[in-house]
Amino acid sequence: MRTATLNRLTPYIFLAPAVVIMALALLYPLGYMIYGSFRDWDPSQTLGETEFVGLSNYFYLWQDASFRESLAVTLKFAISVVSVEMVIGVGLALLLDRSLRGMSVLRTLFILPMMIAPVVVGLMWRYMYHPSVGIFNRTLESAGLGSVDWLGKHALLSVIIADIWQWTPFIFILSLAALQSLPRSALEAARIDGATGWQQIIHIKLPLMMPVLIVTCLLRLIDAFKVLEVILVMTEGGPGLSTEILALRISRTATEFRELGVAAAMSNYLLMLLLLLTVAMLAYNKFQEMRADRARRIAEEAV
Amino acid sequence: MPAIQLQQLTKRYGKVEVLHGIDLEMADAEFTVLVGPSGCGKSTTLRMIAGLENVSGGEIYIDGNPISHLEPKERDLAMVFQDYALYPHMNVAKNMSFALRLQKRPKKEINQKIAEVAEMLGLTDYLHRKPAELSGGQRQRVAMGRALTRDSSTFLFDEPLSNLDAKLRTQMRAELALMRQRVRKNMIYVTHDQIEAMTLADRIVVMDGGYIQQQGSPEELFKKPANRFVAGFLGTPPMNFLEADIQHDGGHTFFRGKGFSLRCDEATKRRLSGHTGSGIVLGIRPSDLTFDPLAEESIELNVAISEYIGAQSVLICDCHGAKVMVELKSDTPIALGEKLNFRVDMESMHLFDPETERAIF
Numbered sequence: 001m002r003t004a005t006l007n008r009l010t011p012y013i014f015l016a017p018a019v020v021i022m023a024l025a026l027l028y029p030l031g032y033m034i035y036g037s038f039r040d041w042d043p044s045q046t047l048g049e050t051e052f053v054g055l056s057n058y059f060y061l062w063q064d065a066s067f068r069e070s071l072a073v074t075l076k077f078a079i080s081v082v083s084v085e086m087v088i089g090v091g092l093a094l095l096l097d098r099s100l101r102g103m104s105v106l107r108t109l110f111i112l113p114m115m116i117a118p119v120v121v122g123l124m125w126r127y128m129y130h131p132s133v134g135i136f137n138r139t140l141e142s143a144g145l146g147s148v149d150w151l152g153k154h155a156l157l158s159v160i161i162a163d164i165w166q167w168t169p170f171i172f173i174l175s176l177a178a179l180q181s182l183p184r185s186a187l188e189a190a191r192i193d194g195a196t197g198w199q200q201i202i203h204i205k206l207p208l209m210m211p212v213l214i215v216t217c218l219l220r221l222i223d224a225f226k227v228l229e230v231i232l233v234m235t236e237g238g239p240g241l242s243t244e245i246l247a248l249r250i251s252r253t254a255t256e257f258r259e260l261g262v263a264a265a266m267s268n269y270l271l272m273l274l275l276l277l278t279v280a281m282l283a284y285n286k287f288q289e290m291r292a293d294r295a296r297r298i299a300e301e302a303v
Numbered sequence: 304m305p306a307i308q309l310q311q312l313t314k315r316y317g318k319v320e321v322l323h324g325i326d327l328e329m330a331d332a333e334f335t336v337l338v339g340p341s342g343c344g345k346s347t348t349l350r351m352i353a354g355l356e357n358v359s360g361g362e363i364y365i366d367g368n369p370i371s372h373l374e375p376k377e378r379d380l381a382m383v384f385q386d387y388a389l390y391p392h393m394n395v396a397k398n399m400s401f402a403l404r405l406q407k408r409p410k411k412e413i414n415q416k417i418a419e420v421a422e423m424l425g426l427t428d429y430l431h432r433k434p435a436e437l438s439g440g441q442r443q444r445v446a447m448g449r450a451l452t453r454d455s456s457t458f459l460f461d462e463p464l465s466n467l468d469a470k471l472r473t474q475m476r477a478e479l480a481l482m483r484q485r486v487r488k489n490m491i492y493v494t495h496d497q498i499e500a501m502t503l504a505d506r507i508v509v510m511d512g513g514y515i516q517q518q519g520s521p522e523e524l525f526k527k528p529a530n531r532f533v534a535g536f537l538g539t540p541p542m543n544f545l546e547a548d549i550q551h552d553g554g555h556t557f558f559r560g561k562g563f564s565l566r567c568d569e570a571t572k573r574r575l576s577g578h579t580g581s582g583i584v585l586g587i588r589p590s591d592l593t594f595d596p597l598a599e600e601s602i603e604l605n606v607a608i609s610e611y612i613g614a615q616s617v618l619i620c621d622c623h624g625a626k627v628m629v630e631l632k633s634d635t636p637i638a639l640g641e642k643l644n645f646r647v648d649m650e651s652m653h654l655f656d657p658e659t660e661r662a663i664f
Contacts, residue, residue, distance in 0.1 A: 183388065185386050186389065186390055186391070188353075188355050188375075189389075191354075191355070192353060192354075192375045192382045193402035194402050195405055299435060299438055302429075302438040
């Protein structure tokens with residue numbers, strides 16, 4: 001009897017250390033931030049000395065044009081990078097899903113950008129975008145096309161391009177893995193049924209990859225909303241507010257404007273947005289599982 | 304003119320040749336079964352006909368036209384795969400109509416065709432289901448249905464029953480035989496199961512090691528196997544092989560091996576006239592051994608195991624180190640460990656050259 005109880009408890013005992021660390025390292029700061037977001041808080045004060053202001057930090061943000069601008073920039077950035085990355089990543093995967101000589105080298109080359117530290121990516125692109133010595137403008141000028149004010153007039157577009165360069169490989173490898181795990185014989189059956197290459201992609205490959213693509217897309221969106229380093233290094237949010245994504249706005253609110261309560265409230269908005277995406281992803285997974293379960297049950301009844 | 308003809312068909316993977324220039328002719332509307340152990344090249348041959356594998360050498364003709372350079376879709380074939388290869392995201396109706404929809408046939412015609420085929424296969428109630436919601440046998444039927452809606456001139460089957468359990472396999476085999484009577488098309492069927500081959504085929508092609516060993520009607524192959532491999536492959540329980548020496552003694556010819564001596568009759572003597580060499584391999588089907596304590600031309604066997612399978616039993620016996628199987632009625636009174644006499648029927652005995660393993664007729 002006691003052994004049985006002990007056996008049942010074993011997994012929880014093993015989990016306990018991780019739970020304790022998670023609670024300390026994750027839940028405590030999170031609680032601290034949520035608590036702080038309800039207070040008028042200057043960095044010179046300790047949290048205990050601050051004044052409780054209710055939801056006014058949250059309401060204030062909606063009247064703040066800069067916050068709304070920053071939210072718009074973030075949404076524009078996230079949606080455009082993820083959609084372009086999905087198209088290029090999946091397209092590349094469809095192109096490179098074949099066994100040719102040297103293909104593995106090519107695949108490794110394609111995923112390199114993802115492995116470079118974000119700060120390095122930011123620096124690299126800043127130099128490449130440099131108005132006079134950057135490779136883009138030098139090339140354009142030597143071709144007689146004149147120069148482009150990359151990080152000035154087209155700052156958002158420029159950081160979008162850099163992000164696409166860095167994160168398309170992520171979608172590429174996941175799509176490639178999905179493609180390679182597709183049932184070979186279904187594709188062969190499609191060839192015999194008379195499907196051309198395009199028709200195979202549209203009618204068989206893409207629909208079968210869809211579960212992976214949806215999860216990949218949500219993962220990338222979550223990441224894109226949290227982006228910081230590359231943009232920090234490239235533009236520091238400028239010029240003006242043109243590339244000031246939420247993460248940068250939060251950090252400036254906390255350090256430059258010394259409004260810790262407002263910064264905390266802003267963080268919570270971002271957290272809610274990410275939570276929404278995460279829940280959507282989990283719900284989608286759950287939905288898939290339920291559908292598979294249902295199919296299995298029906299199949300068993302069919303025997 | 305043969306409907307489908309393979310001429311010196313060869314397949315190489317790199318330097319390894321797996322199919323060594325096979326020649327085969329299949330008549331119009333013939334049900335041809337390629338059978339052999341795994342790795343014998345039967346599936347490769349089928350996949351080359353389908354266009355899923357490149358042809359390394361030789362040519363495939365359909366109605367006299369070379370097709371090995373054509374894409375699968377240009378060959379007018381339908382194929383049933385071992386793992387069904389259904390499209391998981393489409394329901395049964397969509398699966399069956401995929402080819403027709405790609406051809407942009409009128410909707411009315413497609414629906415009519417699906418209804419017709421579904422009716423024939425008993426799938427009418429399942430048209431809206433996805434493959435995951437079907438049992439193994441139903442999925443198998445959908446795979447057949449997908450091939451049938453195509454109206455192709457040629458049907459290819461790649462071990463279509465091997466993923467089913469034993470009972471379902473027998474049932475589907477019978478259904479296939481029925482379908483075969485209704486659908487007069489060229490059919491090429493690959494299997495490793497010799498019972499499927501024997502029951503379904505108009506023509507069996509036995510393959511081994513990338514060569515065709517023998518082809519002909521099931522009866523021909525069973526009664527007159529061309530070599531030891533074919534003889535051992537077709538028939539359950541398999542044929543017994545006993546090594547013997549040919550000895551002449553007092554005007555008679557004897558087959559003498561370990562523990563037996565059989566006197567040849569006149570017919571057998573005549574068969575031996577073309578055979579040089581003193582050794583021979585005797586092939587005796589388990590059903591051709593008869594329990595008979597008094598018979599003269601007989602072998603004495605030591606019964607080791609008796610496998611009861613109903614009306615018949617299979618005895619696994621020992622004959623001085625050689626394993627011999629005997630099939631006989633279960634009510635024959637026999638005890639394990641007994642030494643018993645079995646009559647050998649000279650007429651039904653197969654003879655093989657021990658060197659070339661070819662049959663001596």
